[in-house]
Amino acid sequence: MRKSLFRILSVGPIPNHIAFILDGNRRYAKKRNLNEGMGYRAGFLSLMTLCKYCCELGVKYVTIYAFSIDNFKRKPHEVDAVMDLMLEKIQGMLKEESIVSQYGVRVYFIGNLELLNEHVRQAAVKAMEATSNNDKIVLLICVAYTSTDEIVHAARESCEAKRARVRSSGAREGNEEELKVVDIERHMYMGVAPDPDILVRTSGETRLSNFLLWQTSNCVLYSPRALWPEIGLRHLVWAVLNYQRVFPLLERRRKQM
Amino acid sequence: MGSSIIKSSCGTGGAYEELPEGLEKELMPKHVAVIMDGNRRWAKSRGLPVQLGHIAGRRAMKQLTRNCKKFGVQVLTVFAFSTENWIRPKEEVNFLMNLFEEVIRSDMEELIQNDVRVSVVGNVGGLRPSLQSLISSSSERSKDNKGMDMVTALNYSGRHDITEATKQIARKVKDGVLGSVEDIDETLIEKHLQTNVIEESSYRNPDLLIRTSGELRLSNFMLWQSAYTELIFVDKLFPDFNEGDLVEALTLFQKRQRRYGGHKY
Numbered sequence: 001m002r003k004s005l006f007r008i009l010s011v012g013p014i015p016n017h018i019a020f021i022l023d024g025n026r027r028y029a030k031k032r033n034l035n036e037g038m039g040y041r042a043g044f045l046s047l048m049t050l051c052k053y054c055c056e057l058g059v060k061y062v063t064i065y066a067f068s069i070d071n072f073k074r075k076p077h078e079v080d081a082v083m084d085l086m087l088e089k090i091q092g093m094l095k096e097e098s099i100v101s102q103y104g105v106r107v108y109f110i111g112n113l114e115l116l117n118e119h120v121r122q123a124a125v126k127a128m129e130a131t132s133n134n135d136k137i138v139l140l141i142c143v144a145y146t147s148t149d150e151i152v153h154a155a156r157e158s159c160e161a162k163r164a165r166v167r168s169s170g171a172r173e174g175n176e177e178e179l180k181v182v183d184i185e186r187h188m189y190m191g192v193a194p195d196p197d198i199l200v201r202t203s204g205e206t207r208l209s210n211f212l213l214w215q216t217s218n219c220v221l222y223s224p225r226a227l228w229p230e231i232g233l234r235h236l237v238w239a240v241l242n243y244q245r246v247f248p249l250l251e252r253r254r255k256q257m
Numbered sequence: 258m259g260s261s262i263i264k265s266s267c268g269t270g271g272a273y274e275e276l277p278e279g280l281e282k283e284l285m286p287k288h289v290a291v292i293m294d295g296n297r298r299w300a301k302s303r304g305l306p307v308q309l310g311h312i313a314g315r316r317a318m319k320q321l322t323r324n325c326k327k328f329g330v331q332v333l334t335v336f337a338f339s340t341e342n343w344i345r346p347k348e349e350v351n352f353l354m355n356l357f358e359e360v361i362r363s364d365m366e367e368l369i370q371n372d373v374r375v376s377v378v379g380n381v382g383g384l385r386p387s388l389q390s391l392i393s394s395s396s397e398r399s400k401d402n403k404g405m406d407m408v409t410a411l412n413y414s415g416r417h418d419i420t421e422a423t424k425q426i427a428r429k430v431k432d433g434v435l436g437s438v439e440d441i442d443e444t445l446i447e448k449h450l451q452t453n454v455i456e457e458s459s460y461r462n463p464d465l466l467i468r469t470s471g472e473l474r475l476s477n478f479m480l481w482q483s484a485y486t487e488l489i490f491v492d493k494l495f496p497d498f499n500e501g502d503l504v505e506a507l508t509l510f511q512k513r514q515r516r517y518g519g520h521k522y
Binding site: 146147148149151152155156158159160162163178179180181183184206207208209210213214216217218219220221222242246253 | 341415416417419420422423424426427430431438439441442443446472473474475476477480481483484485486487488489490
């Protein structure tokens with residue numbers, strides 16, 4: 001049934017890139033009287049299912065907000081639990097029978113990776129290398145990420161790059177061109193993907209929480225009430241339908257920018 | 258809306274009016290931002306020329322400003338014209354520029370007389386000279402006012418705002434005012450954003466952003482500043498957005514605030 005549903009959707013434009021804020025794992029665990037760790041695990045299962053759907057639908061990029069720099073403020077045991085789970089799942093990605101391998105998912109870890117502990121960071125780097133030849137769909141996992149941190153990083157790099165250009169060309173510093181929007185964009189961590197077409201935040205919250213602020217300027221925002229582990233096919237379909245409705249206007253805007 | 262006990266409308270800056278039922282003073286957003294979308298659709302749906310939609314929007318904006326002041330909002334920012342709006346028909350753009358001049362001459366003037374601090378963010382240099390001088394004179398004359406801050410985003414783009422901030426910082430690094438590129442951090446960028454016209458730094462980022470006309474996008478408005486802003490999307494077209502709608506949005510905002518107890522993210 002899913003195949004025919006996706007075929008119908010494919011009559012209209014399919015979003016190239018969907019971003020998700022995975023909100024509600026802890027609330028889900030509470031609701032089901034589970035411990036928090038189980039909430040995150042349920043969340044991970046939802047993520048894999050959603051990736052599968054996106055892949056089948058023809059979406060080329062999926063970005064998720066897995067762990068914000070703000071989340072480091074949580075209680076240490078909570079942070080550790082998430083980090084342990086992440087390590088486990090990243091290592092799992094490297095196995096042949098993982099969804100990542102089966103579905104040809106190329107994985108990127110986006111964020112200030114220096115803030116992660118050594119094990120997680122190394123595993124992440126390994127996973128990026130191991131999947132670099134996969135080409136069916138790209139999964140961008142934002143960890144130790146905030147948009148403002150990303151912009152600061154891009155600002156530093158573009159300033160540095162400009163100075164290097166000036167130095168190497170031997171030109172007098174007063175002659176340099178001023179920084180433009182594209183210069184900042186070029187140095188964003190998220191520069192490996194086009195801007196998202198849809199941003200979905202589960203559990204009914206309508207805030208961006210410092211996620212992809214720069215990139216979601218003309219993105220359709222969708223906030224279903226479902227908690228992240230409860231997200232299903234119908235939410236994806238609804239998001240795509242909404243996207244298709246405003247597509248002509250968004251295309252015009254995009255060409256302007 | 259329930260029984261509302263609202264006393265005089267445009268009181269002097271600082272005098273506290275009684276709030277409508279259901280709203281709590283402590284949970285009022287300090288900074289409210291509004292994307293005033295839907296003027297053209299409003300006109301089209303009535304078979305009227307778009308210009309009349311903008312005129313109706315002006316009325317709604319006046320009402321919005323009055324109400325925000327009444328409810329004790331400290332900063333109101335409105336998105337009047339985006340860098341992407343230049344693509345509209347020349348006739349409409351000229352009409353809008355004339356309308357903005359008229360608004361500054363009369364509506365803003367009234368606000369200035371009522372202790373409101375008036376300012377504009379955006380690429381003001383890209384506007385016609387007559388509008389530029391009206392903007393600078395109204396900002397100058399109201400800069401010592403102590404009432405609400407009324408900020409109008411004209412020829413504004415969130416991405417340009419961030420890029421301009423970075424440009425200025427790059428210049429400072431070059432000129433040796435700043436030690437090194439490593440000194441660039443979030444606080445520094447924020448200091449250089451156009452919202453630095455708002456004196457009180459804790460009020461610079463909107464607590465609440467309302468977008469009318471049912472569109473679910475930010476459209477390049479205050480991107481950095483909206484990192485933790487509550488977003489409320491209203492179906493009504495802007496000219497129809499009235500006091501009741503504002504109260505509804507504020508009530509929803511307060512309900513959400515109660516749930517998080519100020520949990521920032």
